[in-house]
Amino acid sequence: MKLNGEQVTKKWLAGHLEHVIWDNDKDILKDQVTRGIEYGFRTIYSPSVYFHEYVSELLKGTGIRHATPVNFKDGLAPGKAIATHCEIIEKMGVDTIDLWPDMAAYSMRNWDALTQFVKDVRSGFSGEIKVLLMANDSLDDMYHQVEAYKEGGADFVKAYDSNKIGCPMHRVRELKKKCDEVGIRLKTSGNGKYWTNAIVMGNIAAGAECISASNTFQIVDDLPIFEELYSKYEF
Numbered sequence: 001m002k003l004n005g006e007q008v009t010k011k012w013l014a015g016h017l018e019h020v021i022w023d024n025d026k027d028i029l030k031d032q033v034t035r036g037i038e039y040g041f042r043t044i045y046s047p048s049v050y051f052h053e054y055v056s057e058l059l060k061g062t063g064i065r066h067a068t069p070v071n072f073k074d075g076l077a078p079g080k081a082i083a084t085h086c087e088i089i090e091k092m093g094v095d096t097i098d099l100w101p102d103m104a105a106y107s108m109r110n111w112d113a114l115t116q117f118v119k120d121v122r123s124g125f126s127g128e129i130k131v132l133l134m135a136n137d138s139l140d141d142m143y144h145q146v147e148a149y150k151e152g153g154a155d156f157v158k159a160y161d162s163n164k165i166g167c168p169m170h171r172v173r174e175l176k177k178k179c180d181e182v183g184i185r186l187k188t189s190g191n192g193k194y195w196t197n198a199i200v201m202g203n204i205a206a207g208a209e210c211i212s213a214s215n216t217f218q219i220v221d222d223l224p225i226f227e228e229l230y231s232k233y234e235f
Contacts, residue, residue, distance in 0.1 A: 001227050003205055008227070010220050011040055016204060017219060018043035018067065018187075018212035024050065033058045039220055042210050043067045043096060049089060056093025065128065067096040070121075075103030079117040083124025096128035098158060098189075098212070101149075106134070109141065111148040118152025130156035130187055135167045135175070142171075143178050150184040159188045159208070169206040176207025185209050197222035198230075
């Protein structure tokens with residue numbers, strides 16, 4: 001079957017997935033990263049600074065990006081402090097971050113402050129920055145977030161569903177239009193929770209370039225079932 005005009009295979013699907021690892025156990029981490037390399041995920045996460053260099057060594061030469069979450073999950077750290085942190089982790093091999101925004105600025109809808117926050121973080125990190133965008137907010141507020149993060153120097157907005165059941169496809173489609181308008185890329189997130197293959201495929205069809213989840217192995221392995229059920233349709 002095809003999705004957005006592209007032939008869907010397990011390798012293709014894996015290339016759109018970012019494998020999130022929260023386990024701070026070296027044996028589990030090695031198993032997850034090794035399997036993730038075999039699947040060919042776009043990105044593999046390491047959970048903390050204690051494992052960044054270890055994961056970087058495992059990923060060396062694979063072409064898979066090395067990510068980690070930053071400022072999770074309270075959004076309280078100032079941007080300049082995060083910039084210093086990012087300078088350190090970039091030297092440890094991290095080349096992409098998922099950044100929780102300044103939640104004080106967000107709660108006040110202070111878009112200029114959100115822009116400055118991302119600019120401060122960018123000053124300490126040359127890699128890929130994906131900033132969480134609250135996808136359960138009003139469309140107007142979501143559009144302000146897109147503009148703020150683009151102006152601040154982010155590479156992606158990361159549509160985050162606080163209900164943890166998968167970003168609604170109509171929201172993803174509207175965000176995609178706005179992202180294309182301002183020139184920033186779009187990712188969706190399951191908040192590290194368990195998304196189904198069908199939700200992932202729907203988000204990609206609606207415009208998400210990549211998706212992060214903890215059960216990425218299952219998402220890929222379920223592709224034949226999805227194809228069996230939906231292959232009569234062309235998306």
